[in-house]
Amino acid sequence: MMSPKRYLVWFLSVVTLAIAALVAFNxxxxxxxxxxxxxxxxxxxSGFERVLKPAWIDSxxxxxxxxxxxxxxxxxxxxxxxxxxxxxxxxxGVSSITAYEARRFTQDALGHPSVKTIVMALDAFxxxxxxxxxxxxxxxxxxxxxxxxxxxxxxxxxxFTTRYLSGGAAGxxxxxxxxxxxxxxxxxxxxxxxxxxAYSHMTTNIFRRxxxxxxxxxxxxxxxxxQQFEATLGALCHRGDVRTILFFPPDNYxxxxxxxxxxxxxxxxxxxxxxxxxxxxxxxxxxxxxxxDFLNHNAITDDxxxxxxxxxxxxxxxxxxxxxxxxxxxxxxxxxxDSHLGVELTGPSTTxxxxxxxx
Amino acid sequence: MPFNSYPYIVFILAVxxxxxxxxxxxxxxxxxxxxxxxxxFYAWWRADFVLLLVGSTIVNYAIGGEITxxxxxxxxxxxxxxxxxxxxxxxxxxxxxxxxxxxxxxxxLGLSYPxxxxxxxxxISFFTFEQISYLVDAAEGKAQRYSFLDYxxxxxxxxxxxxxxxxxxxxxxxxFSQSRTPVERDNDLSLGVTLFxxxxxxxxxxxxxxAPFADVVFTAAHQGMALSTTDAWLGTxxxxxxxxxxxxxxxxxxxxxxxxxxxxxxxNFNSPYKSESIIEFWRRWHISLSTFLRDYLYFKLGGNxxxxxxxxxxxxxxMLLGGLWHGANWTFMIWGGLHGFYLIxxxxxxxxxxxxxxxxxxxxxxxxxxASVFLTFAATTVAWVVFRSEDFPSAMLMLxxxxxxxxxxxxxxxxxxxxxxLIALFAIVWFAPNSMEMTWSYRPAxxxxxxxxxxxxxxxxxxxxxxxxxxxxxxxxxxxxxxxSNLSPFIYFQF
Numbered sequence: 079m080m081s082p083k084r085y086l087v088w089f090l091s092v093v094t095l096a097i098a099a100l101v102a103f104n105x106x107x108x109x110x111x112x113x114x115x116x117x118x119x120x121x122x123x124s125g126f127e128r129v130l131k132p133a134w135i136d137s138x139x140x141x142x143x144x145x146x147x148x149x150x151x152x153x154x155x156x157x158x159x160x161x162x163x164x165x166x167x168x169x170x171g172v173s174s175i176t177a178y179e180a181r182r183f184t185q186d187a188l189g190h191p192s193v194k195t196i197v198m199a200l201d202a203f204x205x206x207x208x209x210x211x212x213x214x215x216x217x218x219x220x221x222x223x224x225x226x227x228x229x230x231x232x233x234x235x236x237x238f239t240t241r242y243l244s245g246g247a248a249g250x251x252x253x254x255x256x257x258x259x260x261x262x263x264x265x266x267x268x269x270x271x272x273x274x275x276a277y278s279h280m281t282t283n284i285f286r287r288x289x290x291x292x293x294x295x296x297x298x299x300x301x302x303x304x305q306q307f308e309a310t311l312g313a314l315c316h317r318g319d320v321r322t323i324l325f326f327p328p329d330n331y332x333x334x335x336x337x338x339x340x341x342x343x344x345x346x347x348x349x350x351x352x353x354x355x356x357x358x359x360x361x362x363x364x365x366x367x368x369x370x371d372f373l374n375h376n377a378i379t380d381d382x383x384x385x386x387x388x389x390x391x392x393x394x395x396x397x398x399x400x401x402x403x404x405x406x407x408x409x410x411x412x413x414x415x416d417s418h419l420g421v422e423l424t425g426p427s428t429t430x431x432x433x434x435x436x437x
Numbered sequence: 438m439p440f441n442s443y444p445y446i447v448f449i450l451a452v453x454x455x456x457x458x459x460x461x462x463x464x465x466x467x468x469x470x471x472x473x474x475x476x477x478f479y480a481w482w483r484a485d486f487v488l489l490l491v492g493s494t495i496v497n498y499a500i501g502g503e504i505t506x507x508x509x510x511x512x513x514x515x516x517x518x519x520x521x522x523x524x525x526x527x528x529x530x531x532x533x534x535x536x537x538x539x540x541x542x543x544x545x546l547g548l549s550y551p552x553x554x555x556x557x558x559x560x561i562s563f564f565t566f567e568q569i570s571y572l573v574d575a576a577e578g579k580a581q582r583y584s585f586l587d588y589x590x591x592x593x594x595x596x597x598x599x600x601x602x603x604x605x606x607x608x609x610x611x612x613f614s615q616s617r618t619p620v621e622r623d624n625d626l627s628l629g630v631t632l633f634x635x636x637x638x639x640x641x642x643x644x645x646x647x648a649p650f651a652d653v654v655f656t657a658a659h660q661g662m663a664l665s666t667t668d669a670w671l672g673t674x675x676x677x678x679x680x681x682x683x684x685x686x687x688x689x690x691x692x693x694x695x696x697x698x699x700x701x702x703x704x705n706f707n708s709p710y711k712s713e714s715i716i717e718f719w720r721r722w723h724i725s726l727s728t729f730l731r732d733y734l735y736f737k738l739g740g741n742x743x744x745x746x747x748x749x750x751x752x753x754x755x756m757l758l759g760g761l762w763h764g765a766n767w768t769f770m771i772w773g774g775l776h777g778f779y780l781i782x783x784x785x786x787x788x789x790x791x792x793x794x795x796x797x798x799x800x801x802x803x804x805x806x807x808a809s810v811f812l813t814f815a816a817t818t819v820a821w822v823v824f825r826s827e828d829f830p831s832a833m834l835m836l837x838x839x840x841x842x843x844x845x846x847x848x849x850x851x852x853x854x855x856x857x858x859l860i861a862l863f864a865i866v867w868f869a870p871n872s873m874e875m876t877w878s879y880r881p882a883x884x885x886x887x888x889x890x891x892x893x894x895x896x897x898x899x900x901x902x903x904x905x906x907x908x909x910x911x912x913x914x915x916x917x918x919x920x921x922s923n924l925s926p927f928i929y930f931q932f
Binding site for chain 2: 079080081082083084085086088089090091092093096097100232235239243244245248302
């Protein structure tokens with residue numbers, strides 16, 4: 079038992095000290111991650127990405143942004159991309175992204191004047207219904223604009239509190255800092271697949287397990303997802319200053335085979351709907367959209383395991399960052415040996431929407 | 438400004454510090470300061486609607502004053518009271534219910550009147566009800582005449598403004614002028630921060646973590662998805678716990694904020710899931726609303742003074758309107774109707790039981806309490822389904838899922854973690870002492886109104902200022918603040 083006054087002093091001291099320690103740690107870790115040579119590889123890590131990425135994009139001021147699910151998060155590492163393409167890229171991929179989040183992250187990217195190119199994987203717009211409208215940790219107050227395109231009120235305050243006072247930021251910062259400090263001198267994320275999952279390789283066991291786990295999976299665009307996709311295109315319509323590239327991501331063909339087997343009709347309808355929307359968009363809008371299809375038989379999806387491990391995949395749907403580089407080369411038009419990878423649906427190529435092998 | 442936000446934490450700290458300074462140096466300025474700060478608090482949400490709040494306050498104060506004057510001259514006040522009621526109910530009807538009524542009329546009668554989409558002013562249900570109570574009491578000669586400053590502060594006092602507790606002018610206004618000794622002030626501050634911390638932790642660490650699971654199931658039902666029994670039950674249970682912790686969190690934070698300023702708000706929440714009947718549930722859940730409805734609606738309709746059938750009709754009317762008060766959706770009215778039905782059954786059962794004069798064997802007697810608590814929990818939980826559902830068809834889908842006649846959805850996995858979480862939640866709501874019981878020796882709220890449940894005296898887990906509790910609550914506060922980054926509004930904010 080103590081006097082209420084002393085209780086108050088103790089209580090406030092504990093709270094103040096803990097908050098000061100938290101802010102100091104977050105500020106240090108944030109600075110370290112953003113300035114370390116390998117720091118951008120942390121963008122490929124799963125954790126509290128919805129919490130911190132809206133703050134990081136502010137600091138990084140990228141010219142190229144990748145929006146999408148964990149396929150994007152794992153598949154595009156700015157550490158590889160930036161020196162090769164002479165860009166300042168940002169990986170806005172988040173786990174289990176929903177159609178609504180994909181639309182909102184695109185709007186957020188468009189709200190940053192530095193952004194000149196947006197690359198987005200279309201699996202974000204699949205699913206059925208809006209039951210999972212947002213993922214845990216998603217808070218729209220952190221984004222540059224509201225859902226109807228108006229600037230978010232008091233955003234600097236939300237970004238500050240998110241970055242320095244939230245548990246999500248503390249967790250992601252701690253994880254990021256730990257991973258970076260584990261890298262030896264001269265090492266990059268690709269040297270430590272044990273730490274950076276994006277660089278790990280699918281093994282025979284993973285292949286089998288994944289095929290079992292995802293046996294009933296379908297790729298279908300529900301009406302609500304479609305509505306969100308149209309809203310995303312709507313946000314891009316008057317942005318002639320931003321180049322947008324959409325693509326059907328290269329899931330391993332074993333997976334594509336499951337989609338076709340489980341629900342062939344909706345799989346094809348998904349692609350046809352996107353294509354029709356993009357064509358309509360390009361006919362009327364200032365900001366043009368390029369559409370690529372890698373969700374078919376191609377040099378990536380036909381990957382076979384050599385000596386029990388895959389060169390291109392982490393599992394059946396997540397491709398590795400070197401594949402992301404190949405996709406990017408193809409989509410940006412300097413594909414070299416990958417010039418014929420996949421199909422450019424908005425280009426002159428023949429469309430192979432079914433994803434099946436041509437006869 | 439939601440209580441569970443960083444700006445509010447900064448706001449309350451600044452307000453308390455400034456208030457302490459004023460209290461010591463310029464006590465005459467305390468009320469004006471609180472009034473200005475309350476308007477600023479409301480303006481954070483929408484500055485233009487402060488005008489509505491001020492306008493409503495001025496009109497009600499003027500009508501109330503005239504009613505009091507006429508009453509003292511033994512003149513009729515009926516017309517003025519009627520005018521006041523029309524003004525207040527018109528305001529709430531226009532902003533809150535016009536859209537629902539026009540849409541329903543369009544649907545039922547095949548009309549095509551344009552549906553008004555008016556912006557719902559925050560807290561309108563609360564400040565309207567509080568002012569109605571003032572007018573009714575004035576008409577009955579019970580209300581004292583207060584200064585405009587006191588009256589305006591009673592209406593807008595920020596800790597209760599947004600989502601209650603619904604306060605009575607005569608409970609609050611006398612406290613505005615009271616001074617406190619340094620010891621009382623220190624007690625108030627330490628109690629206030631503790632209550633606020635408990636509330637914040639309930640909100641950010643419990644309620645907000647349950648919300649996504651409940652939301653996913655109810656949203657799926659809204660889209661017409663046939664739910665599996667597991668999904669329906671888990672979604673329903675998670676919502677039952679979410680609203681429990683959400684509302685009790687809000688109440689603790691409101692009471693805690695007010696305590697720091699030396700003002701006690703009404704006792705509002707007393708472990709409702711421990712109730713062994715629906716009658717008791719309403720003496721423990723949102724006590725300030727249920728006593729308001731009892732005093733200003735049920736009693737005015739005649740209460741139980743005109744025979745059993747009339748009593749049951751009055752109960753049903755009170756609960757239907759109480760349900761509709763929660764929002765412009767018929768599901769709220771159905772929820773109220775369900776509770777009205779439960780209450781009627783409860784009263785009939787009580788009468789039958791009392792008349793039968795049965796003696797239970799000891800074994801059945803010992804089982805009666807847990808069985809009654811469980812049955813009450815089940816009944817209120819089923820009613821929550823209708824409360825939370827977007828519309829009647831989705832409520833039916835949920836209920837069908839609960840009965841095992843739904844589909845094969847698998848939105849939530851009944852994992853070991855979910856099982857442990859549910860067991861822990863049941864243990865808390867059924868067996869743990871609540872924040873009022875823990876802190877009651879320091880009087881964190883006004884005494885429970887007559888006819889509601891009393892505060893249980895506890896021996897263990899009673900809060901006392903000590904180094905250990907200061908550190909423990911400090912750490913809980915930090916954990917709650919860390920979880921603040923996902924701003925999720927209180928459920929009762931929408932009402």
